[in-house]
Amino acid sequence: MKAKLILEKAYNPKPVEEKWSKFWIDEGLFIAQASSQQKKFSMVLPPPNVTGILHVGHALCFTLPDIIVRWRRMQGYNTLWLPGTDHASIAVHHVIEQNLAEKGLTREQIGREEFLKIAWEWKEKHGGIIINQLKKLGASLDWTRERFTLDEGFSKSVRWVFISLYKEGLIYRDYYLVNRCPRCRTVLSDIEVEHKELKGKLYYIKYPLKESEEFVVVATTRPETMLGDTAVAVHPEDGRYSKFQGKKILLPLTNRVIPVIADEKVEREFGTGAVKVTPAHDPVDFELGKKHNLEQVIVIDGRGVMTEDAGEEFRSLDRFECRERVLLKLKRMGLLKKIEDYRHAVGHCYRCKTIIEPHLSWQWFVKVAPLAKEAIRVVEEGKIRFIPSNWAKTYFEWMYKIHDWCISRQLWWGHRIPAWYCQDCNEVIVDMEAPQKCLKCKSSNLVQDEDVLDTWFSSSLWPFATMDWREETEDFKTFYPTDLMLTGFDIIFFWVARMIMMGLKFAGDIPFQHVFINGLVRDFKRRKMSKSEGNVINPLDMIEKYGTDALRFTLAALAIPGMDLSLSEERMAGYRAFSNKIWNASRFVLMNLEGEDFEIKEEELTLADRWIRSRLDKMVEELNEALEGYKFYEAADKVYHFIWDEFCDWYIELVKPSLKEKNKTSQGVLVETLDRILRLLHPFMPFITEEIWQHLPPSQKSLTIAPFPEPDKSLRNEEVEAEMELLQKAIIEVRTIRAENRIPPKKKIDLWMKVKKEEEKSLIKKHRIDIQTLANIRSMEIVDAFPQGERLLKGVVGSWEMALSLEGILDLEQEKKRLEREISKISLDIEKVESRLKKAKFLSRAPENVVQETKQRLKSLLNRKTKLEESLRNLS
Ligand SMILES: [Zn+2]
Numbered sequence: 113m114k115a116k117l118i119l120e121k122a123y124n125p126k127p128v129e130e131k132w133s134k135f136w137i138d139e140g141l142f143i144a145q146a147s148s149q150q151k152k153f154s155m156v157l158p159p160p161n162v163t164g165i166l167h168v169g170h171a172l173c174f175t176l177p178d179i180i181v182r183w184r185r186m187q188g189y190n191t192l193w194l195p196g197t198d199h200a201s202i203a204v205h206h207v208i209e210q211n212l213a214e215k216g217l218t219r220e221q222i223g224r225e226e227f228l229k230i231a232w233e234w235k236e237k238h239g240g241i242i243i244n245q246l247k248k249l250g251a252s253l254d255w256t257r258e259r260f261t262l263d264e265g266f267s268k269s270v271r272w273v274f275i276s277l278y279k280e281g282l283i284y285r286d287y288y289l290v291n292r293c294p295r296c297r298t299v300l301s302d303i304e305v306e307h308k309e310l311k312g313k314l315y316y317i318k319y320p321l322k323e324s325e326e327f328v329v330v331a332t333t334r335p336e337t338m339l340g341d342t343a344v345a346v347h348p349e350d351g352r353y354s355k356f357q358g359k360k361i362l363l364p365l366t367n368r369v370i371p372v373i374a375d376e377k378v379e380r381e382f383g384t385g386a387v388k389v390t391p392a393h394d395p396v397d398f399e400l401g402k403k404h405n406l407e408q409v410i411v412i413d414g415r416g417v418m419t420e421d422a423g424e425e426f427r428s429l430d431r432f433e434c435r436e437r438v439l440l441k442l443k444r445m446g447l448l449k450k451i452e453d454y455r456h457a458v459g460h461c462y463r464c465k466t467i468i469e470p471h472l473s474w475q476w477f478v479k480v481a482p483l484a485k486e487a488i489r490v491v492e493e494g495k496i497r498f499i500p501s502n503w504a505k506t507y508f509e510w511m512y513k514i515h516d517w518c519i520s521r522q523l524w525w526g527h528r529i530p531a532w533y534c535q536d537c538n539e540v541i542v543d544m545e546a547p548q549k550c551l552k553c554k555s556s557n558l559v560q561d562e563d564v565l566d567t568w569f570s571s572s573l574w575p576f577a578t579m580d581w582r583e584e585t586e587d588f589k590t591f592y593p594t595d596l597m598l599t600g601f602d603i604i605f606f607w608v609a610r611m612i613m614m615g616l617k618f619a620g621d622i623p624f625q626h627v628f629i630n631g632l633v634r635d636f637k638r639r640k641m642s643k644s645e646g647n648v649i650n651p652l653d654m655i656e657k658y659g660t661d662a663l664r665f666t667l668a669a670l671a672i673p674g675m676d677l678s679l680s681e682e683r684m685a686g687y688r689a690f691s692n693k694i695w696n697a698s699r700f701v702l703m704n705l706e707g708e709d710f711e712i713k714e715e716e717l718t719l720a721d722r723w724i725r726s727r728l729d730k731m732v733e734e735l736n737e738a739l740e741g742y743k744f745y746e747a748a749d750k751v752y753h754f755i756w757d758e759f760c761d762w763y764i765e766l767v768k769p770s771l772k773e774k775n776k777t778s779q780g781v782l783v784e785t786l787d788r789i790l791r792l793l794h795p796f797m798p799f800i801t802e803e804i805w806q807h808l809p810p811s812q813k814s815l816t817i818a819p820f821p822e823p824d825k826s827l828r829n830e831e832v833e834a835e836m837e838l839l840q841k842a843i844i845e846v847r848t849i850r851a852e853n854r855i856p857p858k859k860k861i862d863l864w865m866k867v868k869k870e871e872e873k874s875l876i877k878k879h880r881i882d883i884q885t886l887a888n889i890r891s892m893e894i895v896d897a898f899p900q901g902e903r904l905l906k907g908v909v910g911s912w913e914m915a916l917s918l919e920g921i922l923d924l925e926q927e928k929k930r931l932e933r934e935i936s937k938i939s940l941d942i943e944k945v946e947s948r949l950k951k952a953k954f955l956s957r958a959p960e961n962v963v964q965e966t967k968q969r970l971k972s973l974l975n976r977k978t979k980l981e982e983s984l985r986n987l988s
């Protein structure tokens with residue numbers, strides 16, 4: 113075996129990353145094989161919005177699954193990671209309508225056709241941004257299978273599912289009170305509404321009885337809706353109001369007369385116990401209105417503007433402006449009894465944070481309960497597993513109280529609802545393509561529903577519609593169900609639950625086995641990243657600064673299941689240094705092996721060779737285990753410490769003498785170890801590992817398909833590890849003594865050791881050279897007693913005692929003075945910390961972690977002082 117080339121002096125990520133990401137794609141290394149007999153591993157990429165620009169949350173969501181899929185591919189699985197983008201109705205509308213607004217236009221002015229033309233053009237031009245960024249991250253997706261939720265095949269699947277559900281009665285149309293965002297000008301599903309506690313007011317309004325001097329007082333947070341009241345309701349057993357039941361009220365500010373009705377649903381404790389009923393503008397009142405056959409008077413339209421029915425005075429006013437006007441009028445009329453402060457939950461649009469408006473209109477709904485039943489079962493039975501498992505609880509809580517899902521949106525960009533209405537007989541026709549004639553009256557006067565489907569409706573089909581399941585494709589047969597879905601907790605309901613329901617219903621099986629829920633990426637102080645805080649970390653900047661591998665490794669190292677990540681640039685700089693460390697170590701290895709013929713002979717293995725093989729094998733086992741359990745942080749931590757501490761800091765140092773002697777076996781072990789390390793590290797740091805690996809003796813075309821190391825028990829040797837540990841401890845102790853006593857690193861020293869056990873004596877004798885080299889020792893002797901008259905520094909490792917001679921090393925007087933100075937300084941520090949701890953106030957007020965830190969600091973100061981005093985004693 114021969115090593116090829118020498119690495120460049122310094123690692124420069126940019127050209128290396130560009131070279132390999134292109135190479136991997138050009139060589140088709142990520143293309144999955146349908147109908148292969150190999151065991152498979154498959155995932156679908158959570159499709160980013162076409163409007164998307166890579167942010168740090170994406171970077172996490174793409175890096176972690178890439179680690180898994182690269183690892184599985186190297187393990188020999190036939191892997192598919194299927195990419196694509198989501199058409200994202202609302203987000204695209206935001207962009208296009210904003211552009212239009214700059215030209216003083218609205219979408220209504222240019223019309224649906226023109227709008228869609230602009231949207232498609234925009235998509236062609238900008239929709240690829242996030243895809244290119246994904247490639248930059250090294251995400252090993254099969255680009256030959258890229259899909260878009262609005263592509264032709266996908267759109268057909270969406271229509272087909274809609275029609276199937278409609279035929280089964282699981283999709284229906286209803287005149288219903290839904291949530292509408294006046295700003296986005298579309299309705300939203302219940303879970304798209306965020307409820308926030310707001311400081312509001314509770315207004316007490318007097319409603320005069322007709323033909324009487326009496327009043328009923330009602331309390332409301334939204335006085336403007338009184339214009340649409342069609343009743344006042346009281347509890348049937350509320351004695352305060354029994355005399356009013358069945359009486360009529362003259363609704364102020366309108367000329368309408370409304371009844372006082374009785375219903376058990378009325379909460380006697382709220383306000384005055386008498387409530388106004390506005391069926392067209394409140395969900396509770398809507399139900400109450402249906403029950404009592406009340407009229408639905410719409411006074412606020414979908415834009416949040418008062419309608420004709422609000423009355424001459426109020427029509428065309430904005431809803432909040434109208435509130436002020438109504439209050440003013442009531443006050444003048446003496447009908448505003450009082451105003452109280454009142455905290456209550458108010459629904460906001462999840463996209464634009466506008467206060468939503470309950471809105472009565474014709475909408476399409478999915479009847480979810482029958483679908484949810486199965487979706488609950490598969491999680492209960494463990495067919496689908498949430499990681500961390502506590503998310504299953506959240507999932508159940510939501511699934512048990514699930515509401516029907518409003519799926520129509522008053523937007524244009526998206527899957528238009530495949531329903532046509534006959535203008536002559538009101539027949540509704542739901543079909544794949546536009547019907548020519550009404551099925552009932554044969555009229556051709558048909559109009560298609562104006563609305564499009566909720567984007568989440570199409571994304572719920574993502575895992576199987578991307579594989580064209582209806583055609584029973586080889587892809588579908590080979591890769592469905594997928595193995596893993598990795599996503600954020602915020603879309604468990606929006607997306608994960610719905611994929612499970614739809615997958616079971618249409619693809620006949622669960623869409624994925626494992627659902628890994630990742631944490632939020634926060635800043636280093638664990639604060640949420642936000643533009644206003646100015647603490648947003650842009651992954652593209654980080655790639656530019658530290659390289660993609662460093663970013664990926666940082667995210668993996670921080671990904672503890674069930675916890676948010678606290679990201680800092682320092683951390684990334686640290687892993688950039690790690691890249692450099694690997695680069696330099698590899699460079700050293702390759703330089704020493706250039707042109708060499710090496711071969712591992714079992715009988716020629718040194719202790720260090722056997723040790724590194726044994727340690728590496730243990731790491732291989734632990735790393736595989738960690739990845740099986742999606743413990744990214746643990747896997748990253750293990751591989752990091754192995755490479756830095758054991759390989760670079762110990763093995764490379766220990767192997768140097770063997771390299772000088774051109775020991776072919778040690779050369780072989782060195783290159784074998786480097787080769788394995790690169791394989792192990794590859795899923796985390798794909799670029800640098802590929803670059804270095806390509807310089808090793810060739811085996812495969814690319815590291816991406818080189819076999820991932822499997823544990824091999826024959827390499828394990830506990831005895832060797834124990835021996836090595838003793839030697840390491842001795843070396844560390846000598847190094848520590850040197851450092852603590854400020855012995856210049858270049859100064860060679862003399863060492864005596866007292867060792868009792870015979871086998872340990874021979875171990876030390878055998879590895880005298882190693883110890884001497886690594887601890888910078890001139891002469892080393894095993895003795896029964898330390899020499900008399902020498903000024904010695906002493907140390908202990910287990911049952912061994914060791915002594916270093918200070919003769920000729922340090923100026924004793926100066927060193928004494930230095931130690932004394934340092935001791936008095938540290939004593940002062942100790943006093944300060946102690947007095948801080950003693951202050952009872954401090955203890956009771958300070959947060960627990962601060963107290964702990966202070967205690968820790970005191971402990972380390974005391975330790976240091978003891979050591980210094982010991983050194984001082986040794987000198988005298
Ligand atoms: Zn909105």
Ligand SMILES: [Zn+2]
Nearest residue numbers: 534537550553
């Ligand atoms: Zn008809």
